[in-house]
Amino acid sequence: MVNKFDNQSPHHVVIVGGGFGGIHAVKTLNIDNIKVTIIDKRNFHLFQPLLYQVATGILSPADISSPLRSVLSKKKNTKVLLGEVCDIDPQAQKVFVGEEVIPDDTLIVAIGTKHCYFGKDDWEKFASGLKTVKMQ
Ligand SMILES: Cc1cc2nc3c(=O)[nH]c(=O)nc-3n(C[C@H](O)[C@H](O)[C@H](O)COP(=O)(O)OP(=O)(O)OC[C@H]3O[C@@H](n4cnc5c(N)ncnc54)[C@H](O)[C@@H]3O)c2cc1C
Numbered sequence: 001m002v003n004k005f006d007n008q009s010p011h012h013v014v015i016v017g018g019g020f021g022g023i024h025a026v027k028t029l030n031i032d033n034i035k036v037t038i039i040d041k042r043n044f045h046l047f048q049p050l051l052y053q054v055a056t057g058i059l060s061p062a063d064i065s066s067p068l069r070s071v072l073s074k075k076k077n078t079k080v081l082l083g084e085v086c087d088i089d090p091q092a093q094k095v096f097v098g099e100e101v102i103p104d105d106t107l108i109v110a111i112g113t114k115h116c117y118f119g120k121d122d123w124e125k126f127a128s129g130l131k132t133v134k135m136q
Pocket of ligand 1: 016017018019020021022039040041042044045046047048049050051052083084085086110111112113
């Protein structure tokens with residue numbers, strides 16, 4: 001087995017997603033001779049547990065969003081890339097962000113979750129249309 005950490009060029013860890021999982025991964029990767037690229041389709045980290053307070057007007061959206069570059073500014077080996085990952089090739093160890101191809105030695109996918117209405121698509125339409133419902 002080849003130990004990639006023995007190479008002259010630093011081991012490249014690519015993390016997709018700058019949510020709780022991605023940020024935790026960056027902060028715990030305290031290993032010499034690695035470089036980290038974290039990619040997110042948004043340029044900010046969203047603190048989701050306080051979304052309710054934004055929805056109810058107690059906080060503004062800016063109170064629960066922090067620019068990823070600021071959050072990770074002390075991590076000198078870490079580059080923050082804004083872009084949506086559209087594909088990954090685990091065999092070739094490549095991540096695709098639009099036209100850009102990013103090679104990785106280690107890939108961490110931390111893209112969160114998506115809601116599911118268990119085949120009841122109408123429920124989603126109803127939920128997203130709630131804001132237009134007029135109260136009598
Ligand atoms: C309203 C609400 C309240 C919550 N309250 C709590 C709580 O009190 N306590 C608790 O422990 N948990 C709580 N949670 C759950 C918690 O927020 C999630 O478990 C946590 O955010 C998941 O972290 P994650 O890193 O997996 O995903 P996320 O935090 O969702 O991060 C995923 C990131 O990946 C990025 N991404 C997705 N797809 C792509 C792509 N293709 N290319 C590039 N980037 C991409 C997204 O932009 C996002 O930044 C709450 C969630 C919600 C919605």
